[in-house]
Amino acid sequence: MIGASGTRASGSRLIAYVRKIVPSGWPADATGGGMLDPGDAGLDAAVPATALLEANISSGDRSRVGRLLAVTSSAVRVRFAPSPTGMFHVGNARSLLFNWVLARQSGGTMVLRIEDTDAARNRPEWVQGILDAMAWLGVGPNDYEGPLFQSDYAQHHRDAIDRLLAAGLAYYCDCVRAEVIARTGSEHKGYDGFCRGRSLAAGDGRAVRFRTPDDGATIVEDLVRGKPTFENALIEDFVIARGDGSPVFLLANVVDDMATGITHVIRAEEHLPNAPKQQLLWEALGAQPPVWAHVPILVNEKRQKLSKRRDRVALEDFRAEGYLPDAMRNYLMLLGWALSGDREIVPWDDIVAEFRLADVIPSPAFFDVQKLRAFNGEYIRAMPVSAFIGACQPWLRGEATPWRPEAYDENAFAAVAELAQTRIAVLSEIVPMVDFLFLDGPPVDDAAWAKAMTTVAPTILSAVLEAFASVEWRAEALKAVLEEIGAQRGLKLGKAQAPVRVAVTGRTVGLPLFESLEILGRERTLARLRAALDRLS
Numbered sequence: 063m064i065g066a067s068g069t070r071a072s073g074s075r076l077i078a079y080v081r082k083i084v085p086s087g088w089p090a091d092a093t094g095g096g097m098l099d100p101g102d103a104g105l106d107a108a109v110p111a112t113a114l115l116e117a118n119i120s121s122g123d124r125s126r127v128g129r130l131l132a133v134t135s136s137a138v139r140v141r142f143a144p145s146p147t148g149m150f151h152v153g154n155a156r157s158l159l160f161n162w163v164l165a166r167q168s169g170g171t172m173v174l175r176i177e178d179t180d181a182a183r184n185r186p187e188w189v190q191g192i193l194d195a196m197a198w199l200g201v202g203p204n205d206y207e208g209p210l211f212q213s214d215y216a217q218h219h220r221d222a223i224d225r226l227l228a229a230g231l232a233y234y235c236d237c238v239r240a241e242v243i244a245r246t247g248s249e250h251k252g253y254d255g256f257c258r259g260r261s262l263a264a265g266d267g268r269a270v271r272f273r274t275p276d277d278g279a280t281i282v283e284d285l286v287r288g289k290p291t292f293e294n295a296l297i298e299d300f301v302i303a304r305g306d307g308s309p310v311f312l313l314a315n316v317v318d319d320m321a322t323g324i325t326h327v328i329r330a331e332e333h334l335p336n337a338p339k340q341q342l343l344w345e346a347l348g349a350q351p352p353v354w355a356h357v358p359i360l361v362n363e364k365r366q367k368l369s370k371r372r373d374r375v376a377l378e379d380f381r382a383e384g385y386l387p388d389a390m391r392n393y394l395m396l397l398g399w400a401l402s403g404d405r406e407i408v409p410w411d412d413i414v415a416e417f418r419l420a421d422v423i424p425s426p427a428f429f430d431v432q433k434l435r436a437f438n439g440e441y442i443r444a445m446p447v448s449a450f451i452g453a454c455q456p457w458l459r460g461e462a463t464p465w466r467p468e469a470y471d472e473n474a475f476a477a478v479a480e481l482a483q484t485r486i487a488v489l490s491e492i493v494p495m496v497d498f499l500f501l502d503g504p505p506v507d508d509a510a511w512a513k514a515m516t517t518v519a520p521t522i523l524s525a526v527l528e529a530f531a532s533v534e535w536r537a538e539a540l541k542a543v544l545e546e547i548g549a550q551r552g553l554k555l556g557k558a559q560a561p562v563r564v565a566v567t568g569r570t571v572g573l574p575l576f577e578s579l580e581i582l583g584r585e586r587t588l589a590r591l592r593a594a595l596d597r598l599s
Contacts, residue, residue: 138170140326141319142206145177146188149376150195152429153330153360153368156394160357161328162201163395163417173322174208179216179314195377198387200410215318219309222317222347223270223302231346232302234262235271252298270303272313272343280338285355285419292338300339312336316343319352328355328419331426332367355419358398360429368429375429384457384489385434389441393434397427407440439487450483451476454492464493465500474499477581481573495572499582504568504590511564518551519561520598525550526562527591535584537576544576565594 140161144154165172176192178184193209196202226232235257246254253271262268275294282290302313309317319327334356344351360368368375380390388410395413396406399422442450457463458470475496482495498504529543541555548558563575566587572578579587 138165138168138325139173139323140165140170140328141173141175141322141324143175143177143212143315143318144192145180145183146185146192147180147183148188148370149378150191151368151370151375152377152380152394153375155195155199155377155390156360156397157329157357158196158199158201159391159394160355160417160419160422161326162205163414164326164328164419166414167417170325172206173210173324174206175210175212175318175322176208177212177311177314179212179308191378195381198377198381199391200387210318210322212314212318215314215321216309218321219314219317220307222313223309226272226302226346227270229346230273232270232272233257233260233299234264234268235299235301236262236265236268253300255299258299267305269301269305271299272302272339272346274299274339274342280341282334282337282341282354283351284334284337285353286358286422287334287356287424290334290337297338297342302343312339313343316340316347320344320347320349324352326353326355328357331356331359331424355422356424357422358424358427360397361426362429365426365428367426373429374431380434382490384491385438386441386453386489389438390434392441393437397429398422398424407437435487442486442489443484445483447480447483451479454479454489457490457492458496463500464497464505465502469500469502471500474581478573478578481577485573494569498567498569498572498578503593504564504566507564507568507570510568510570513570514560514564515594515598516561518553520595521551522547522553522558522561523565523591523595523598527588527595530584530588530591535580537574537580540579541576561594562591566590 142158142161144150144158161172164170174196176189178189189209196206223232227234235253237253237256242251242253242256243249245256257271258273274297278294280292280294280297282292284290300312301310303309337354337356341351362368362373366372370376374380377390381387391410392407392413395417399417401408401413401416445453454475458475460467463470478496478499482492486492486495494505525547526544529547530540533539533543544559544562545555548555551558559575560570563572564570566582567573567575567578
């Protein structure tokens with residue numbers, strides 16, 4: 063084993079060993095009179111719960127896996143364990159933040175573990191996507207230990223399975239689902255324990271099942287849900303290794319958590335049914351189970367669990383649309399938890415100081431995109447103008463803009479930035495707000511044209527074209543002229559300016575008109591007014 067100093071120490075992976083008891087319902091002869099000893103499982107029983115040293119990883123893998131630091135029994139170690147199989151789900155983002163905040167509060171450590179054992183679905187770019195999404199949320203490499211990779215622990219998974227088999231706490235099974243249904247007479251009943259006493263040896267296609275206690279109950283101490291109790295008789299002998307020998311999630315997850323000294327497991331409510339099974343595995347492998355916290359699932363407006371096939375759930379999409387990481391963090395932290403008093407939008411340090419897992423509400427949390435949008439708008443309006451200008455640049459420069467790259471005028475944008483800042487809720491909305499400044503002509507919006515170009519529009523535009531040719535080119539003067547032209551025709555300013563706005567900016571709503579005209583300039587404004595008159599005629 064590699065010690066904290068970097069020198070090689072004797073023995074296999076060091077892990078906390080807490081107690082040695084037979085869980086209720088396990089026959090004494092199943093374990094030879096006691097629970098599996100960590101030493102028998104390839105773990106060092108002599109190491110107390112107050113120590114965790116570096117993982118027993120080959121020298122070639124150490125740089126990838128990283129160093130596990132020595133911790134005390136009071137140190138909190140949480141983990142964030144995403145799978146690299148797709149876009150970064152907002153539910154994962156919320157779990158990440160809950161874990162990160164708890165680690166920060168306690169002076170503990172968050173471990174990043176990439177659960178990469180699904181070879182058919184894993185893709186390297188999704189690993190990078192996880193790291194990028196975390197960094198966007200403000201969780202950088204200095205904020206976690208790792209990344210560790212579940213695949214690096216494959217030998218430890220196999221060792222744990224072998225030791226459970228040797229201790230009589232697991233057995234081989236060759237049953238297929240059709241046979242179980244035939245024996246139980248129901249498609250809805252679980253495994254019936256048929257192979258428990260058959261003493262099958264290893265063989266092609268034979269899975270390994272964990273032998274659950276016959277009676278008693280497993281109580282899951284959960285900081286969010288209290289003490290959910292599961293009758294052991296209702297927990298089937300579940301599979302821990304597939305027919306090809308590969309471990310299933312339940313076993314691999316436990317072994318990995320034990321190996322990295324995880325003290326608190328904070329994850330979504332959907333994993334609660336796994337908790338009693340995993341707790342039994344923790345105990346069977348001779349370790350104290352972690353503190354559990356199953357946070358509420360996220361649902362849509364129909365109270366349906368968020369689905370990537372139906373709902374907007376990819377963090378990358380929200381980022382691309384122009385949501386700010388600070389707004390996203392603030393909002394996600396309030397899904398299932400609330401600040402004291404009537405507060406929602408607060409500095410991040412206030413959230414870190416106040417957050418308590420015990421105060422998380424167990425009922426499903428509504429992921430309200432409209433409320434997130436409102437949060438984001440508040441954060442945008444609170445930015446210094448210079449920061450807002452910088453934040454908008456990815457949408458204003460480059461080949462993806464609707465205008466020619468060389469047409470972008472940073473001085474023109476700076477002149478309207480403060481006006482635009484109060485009128486958008488996501489940064490991508492800056493494009494239709496200012497595009498008229500950088501396009502060769504106004505954007506075409508047939509609906510806006512039809513609405514504004516009423517029968518009086520030609521006379522308004524003709525009068526404005528004549529007046530604007532010589533008026534002082536300031537917003538106040540431009541407004542005064544148009545007010546007078548409208549009054550002469552019995553029109554209030556709103557009605558009089560509608561055809562002018564569409565003729566020049568292409569839209570019925572947008573930035574204040576006269577400030578926009580001042581920045582656009584006399585020549586370009588007059589050219590657009592003439593083009594609109596030509597179109598009308």
